[in-house]
Amino acid sequence: MTFFLATTDADFESAFTALLGMKREEAEDVDHAVAAIIADVRARGDAALIDLTARFDRMEVTADRLAFSPAEIEAEIAKVSPEDRAALELAAARIRDYHARQLPEDRSWTDAAGATLGWRWTPVSAAGLYVPGGLASYPSSVLMNAIPAKVAGVKRLVVTCPTPGGVVNPLVLLAARIAGVDTVYRVGGAQAVAALAYGTATIQPVDKITGPGNAYVAAAKRRVFGRVGIDMIAGPSEVLVIAEAGNDPDWIALDLLSQAEHDESAQAILITPDAAFGHAVAGAVAKRLETLDRRAIAGASWRDNGAVIVVRDLDEAAALANRIAPEHLEIMVDDAEALAAKIPHAGAIFLGPWTPEAIGDYVGGPNHVLPTARSARFSSGLNVLDFMKRTTMARMTPEALAAIGPAAERLAISESLQAHGLSVRARLDRLNRSE
Amino acid sequence: MTFFLATTDADFESAFTALLGMKREEAEDVDHAVAAIIADVRARGDAALIDLTARFDRMEVTADRLAFSPAEIEAEIAKVSPEDRAALELAAARIRDYHARQLPEDRSWTDAAGATLGWRWTPVSAAGLYVPGGLASYPSSVLMNAIPAKVAGVKRLVVTCPTPGGVVNPLVLLAARIAGVDTVYRVGGAQAVAALAYGTATIQPVDKITGPGNAYVAAAKRRVFGRVGIDMIAGPSEVLVIAEAGNDPDWIALDLLSQAEHDESAQAILITPDAAFGHAVAGAVAKRLETLDRRAIAGASWRDNGAVIVVRDLDEAAALANRIAPEHLEIMVDDAEALAAKIPHAGAIFLGPWTPEAIGDYVGGPNHVLPTARSARFSSGLNVLDFMKRTTMARMTPEALAAIGPAAERLAISESLQAHGLSVRARLDRLNRSE
Known part of the structure; x- marks a missing residue:
């Protein structure tokens, strides 16, 4: 029964707390299976992908067919109606315009001590987008994941999408094309996440993995987190x-x-x-x-x-x-x-x-x-910053070091980090000698 | 033996790859123990914290003494020399100045279709900082974690820091005071992370946990990720x-x-x-x-x-x-x-x-x-955005919906999401009727 509550109900707080605390997903015991799949892909690479795809997606594939070929992509996207294509292109243009405004700016300034400080934003080099197959194979999600990555400046952008029983969604391939995806692989599940994180002979590893997926995909993302960046557990x-x-x-x-x-x-x-x-x-x-x-x-x-x-x-x-x-x-x-x-x-x-x-x-x-x-x-929705990282920059002059170095030396000593202190002291001594 | 390589060596590539791939930390099998600790804290709350602190930190504590009292803090920080205090204050001022420049700006604009779009940044409500005890108890890390949170506008900021055998570092307490931390709890390990994520009678749950720690702390952070935000696995x-x-x-x-x-x-x-x-x-x-x-x-x-x-x-x-x-x-x-x-x-x-x-x-x-x-x-170093999140905003006018709604309807139908399409269609029909 749909909950119908009123804050004036005597038991509202307990009913609302129950609503908040509802566990809406089965806690499937998938983690063990996922660990084995990841280990298999790390050990056997493409051979593992081929076996797991046969097992989970009921589909025979060879290493040279893990990626969709340009000809296959052309043939699939030719099936898309002009109206659907126009709708995808309108969506892509609007998503691109919105996300382009999220591009962050580098900063640099010189402070009163003479230190030049700042930061620099750069894109991750390669990103992999997980696109579910079957019921939840949404071309709109391809746009939503791929466009922020392209706006960020990601150089290599790949998609993995299972094609259970060989069924392909032409709109997914068209969305990938419109968004500037470089390669689409017909693999899914935890094995796709493992391949993106660790690489195989065919699939180069990436630095960041985004996109929704089932419990296996979510568990795999949690496991490879740290080795690569992930967006979130959806x-x-x-x-x-x-x-x-x-x-x-x-x-x-x-x-x-x-x-x-x-x-x-x-x-x-x-x-x-x-x-x-x-x-x-x-x-x-x-x-x-x-x-x-x-x-x-x-x-x-x-x-x-x-x-x-x-x-x-x-x-x-x-x-x-x-x-x-x-x-x-x-x-x-x-x-x-x-x-x-x-x-x-x-x-x-x-x-x-x-x-x-x-x-x-x-x-x-x-x-x-x-x-x-x-x-x-x-946390925030997916955005351009998810595909970028910030490097902090600092340059001291001799004067700046003379001004703030002694405090660094003192704190280093208080933390029993002697070499830290000496690395500052050696420079300060040079300054003192040359005065 | 320290590696001494030259890119002109015949075997450079394999030697460098070996250097890159070196696993510098023991893969301790701590995850199982951590799962049990988290379950214990969720089940028994403060009682579990008290038992685990006795066991791991060799220290008897009661629920009302989990937090440092203002008098204890005063007594501890009175031990800090004026020179150490001045160094910490100089560091805090410089860290604050740098991070204040990271505060992001909200945006709002109206596009050609008449849609008003934008986003809004807001701070997380509560953050918990894990500060290691013992050898790696660094007051500088308190500043580095707490100041970005305060700059972001976090309202409630707490520290957990184990005090093995009752040993307290007065500089840690002073750094927490300088940085604006509200409460310092004398608990550590996975149990502290569990308390921050799930709450106990004494420790209110937080929304984000940051700060370095040992393998147990890292495993606990990985486990509570999703329930709360975490910074990274250091x-x-x-x-x-x-x-x-x-x-x-x-x-x-x-x-x-x-x-x-x-x-x-x-x-x-x-x-x-x-x-x-x-x-x-x-x-x-x-x-x-x-x-x-x-x-x-x-x-x-x-x-x-x-x-x-x-x-x-x-x-x-x-x-x-x-x-x-x-x-x-x-x-x-x-x-x-x-x-x-x-x-x-x-x-x-x-x-x-x-x-x-x-x-x-x-x-x-x-x-x-x-x-x-x-x-x-x-990924990036800790920064103000780690304590904030972005909410996207959109407002359509009837004209904007008329311009872009049909594309949304078409894409919804292509994804077999009928109600999505109808939610747009019902509004478009109203517009058509009123024309």
Whole structure:
């Protein structure tokens, strides 16, 4: 049963805490299997990839066919309709424009002591994007992962995408082409992550791995973290809608169902100050559910994880939203910007009734790879900085060293790091001698 | 034996690859023990912390004494000499000034379609800093972790620091005071990380955990990653010095030994185009080693992990440096800035002979928490953004939705996400009806 709570309920706090603490994903015991797969790929390289692809994707492949050839890609993308291509290109252009504004600036300055300080941003050299196959093979995710990497200046950009039973999504290949991906490999699962992290004869290792995946992919990413960078461990998708009465219940129902249809583990929550409106939305959800192709998935998500929460006022809504720290937050109240300002903990915010979350999934411009499972408290959606790193720079003059070196020497001695102190002292002594 | 390589050696490539691939830390089987510790803290809270502190830190403590009291802190910091205090304050001021420049800016713009887009940066609400006890209890690390958090605007900032046998470092408490830390807890190890991630009756959970630690702390951070944010999994420290003949071999020897004295697993490498100069530095290292208090540690590090690499020219030096991706890079050549521009993969760069790496450890201004073990290929030193997150913002007008909504609808349909498409279509239909 969908949760229907009100902050005026006597047991609200315990019910809300239960909602927050719900574990929406099975804790599959996959880590052991993933460790074995990674070890196999490290030991046997391409041969392991070929065996594991036969086993998990029911597909025979040879080392020279791990990558899609240019001819195969041409043949696949020729199947895409002009309208779908135009939509992908519009999406790509808008995503590119948004992310180009995230490019950071280098800085350099000279301070009062005469020290020149600063930093420099540079891209990672190579990145690998994991694209799921099958049900959740989303060309939009290819754009959302690849475009920030290209904007950052990543030189080599590859995609791994399983093709279970040999089934390929032409839109995925077209999206990769539009986004500037260099190579697409038809491997998936933990074995793809292992190949990207450690390399094989065919697949060169990368420095950063991003993209969503199932529990095996997530466990593999956690294991190779440190060897390479990873984006995040993605969980089921979530939306929180804060809406006042006066909105169209049907629009909000569809927005909630847009999350619910992703996955039975997805979560859609409405917070409203108006109980009657909350019931109206719940009714609209029930009605729309009847006609959806994915009503089994969306229905299970709404039934098991959905919630309507009635609050006394919008300040209460903001407080609950911050505790939920939603991946997606739609705000449909009179002054949406004012309410947004009170909610720091959210991955992406959609303001006003004309901004359904689906716009953000495809063509809005901001990234749709966003922090789930309350991690918006401490992390951000995928962005250009995820594909860059900052090097700090420092140059001392003799004068600067004379000014601040003695403090460094003292602290080094206090930490019993004698050579640290001596490395400063040797230089200070030279200065003193030459005075 | 310290490695002495030249790029003209017939077997250089295999020797260098071996150097790069050296595993400098024991792969201790600590993960199982850490899982049990985390489960214990989650189940028993403070009682587990008290038991584990007795066991690992040989210290009896009660729940009401897990935190240092203001009176205890006053008593401890009264022991610090005025000179040490002044040095810490100078360091804090310089670190604060450097990191304040890292504060990012919010952006908002309206594009040609009429969509208002942008983003907003906000701090995490609470952060926990792990500070090691015993040998590696460095007050400078307290400053380096806490000041970026304060600059970011973190509201609640706590430190956990083990005090084995009850031994406290007054400088650590003073550094915490100077940096604006709210509470210091006398717990350490995996149990401290578990308490910070999950909370106990006494220790409130935080959103982000940073700071170095031993293998247990590292394993615990990896396990709680996702529940909270973490900074990185720190490995042994490293320095790479690129120096031409003409530098003082003794200065460079001391810079190399500044890394070597940290830890037997630390690594110090010199790259030089001049073989004779390389030998002179090696000789100076041997001589300085005789007099160092920590000669056992520094000697083992230099013997087992140290290297002198002779190159044909500085371009070759840059290429090797990028493969090493050092945590610290000192450049002492004629045009240090020009060479630095060819080395994107480094955590922190120190330019010219007057910038020993020890300056960066204490008073330079840039952070000394830096990516180790080649992770400078994809990650950055600790900085203000590590304590902030970015929320993307979007507002469509009816006109904007009319312009870009149809592309979103089409892509949703192509991904079989019907409700996504309908959430856009319902709004577009309203617009069409009202035209």
